[in-house]
Amino acid sequence: MEIFEWIRLILGGGLVLCGLIIFLIELYGIFHLDYALNRMHAAAMGDTLGISFSLVGLMIFSGLNFTTLKMMLIVIFLWFASPVSSHLLAALEVTTNENLKEHCQVYDDLKILEKELKEEKEVTGGKEA
Numbered sequence: 001m002e003i004f005e006w007i008r009l010i011l012g013g014g015l016v017l018c019g020l021i022i023f024l025i026e027l028y029g030i031f032h033l034d035y036a037l038n039r040m041h042a043a044a045m046g047d048t049l050g051i052s053f054s055l056v057g058l059m060i061f062s063g064l065n066f067t068t069l070k071m072m073l074i075v076i077f078l079w080f081a082s083p084v085s086s087h088l089l090a091a092l093e094v095t096t097n098e099n100l101k102e103h104c105q106v107y108d109d110l111k112i113l114e115k116e117l118k119e120e121k122e123v124t125g126g127k128e129a
Helices: 003-033 038-060 065-095 108-124
Strands: none
Touching: 003 065, 038 065
């Protein structure tokens, strides 16, 4: 039974450590990326992955009990809430930023996008990538 405890310790510790590394990468992205949408993407992905890894590691440490269920529900809630909130923030940034054309390609009209997609299909012979 002692081997099982060591496996739980190593696996749980590894997942918590991976979560912390993801948090550090997230912090680097937040403070070193130039544009707001890039920083927001780094924050959203880092939160979702980092918290998930950390909580799964803590679930392994905790064992099979009611606390594990609560942590699992937190992970599921964050998987739904974080992408939705970051999408809303990105939509707000796109609608309120007057200098958006400086940072990324903006399609003024849907017809321009459809035209480019049609030209791309003609070049590739109708095959989807």
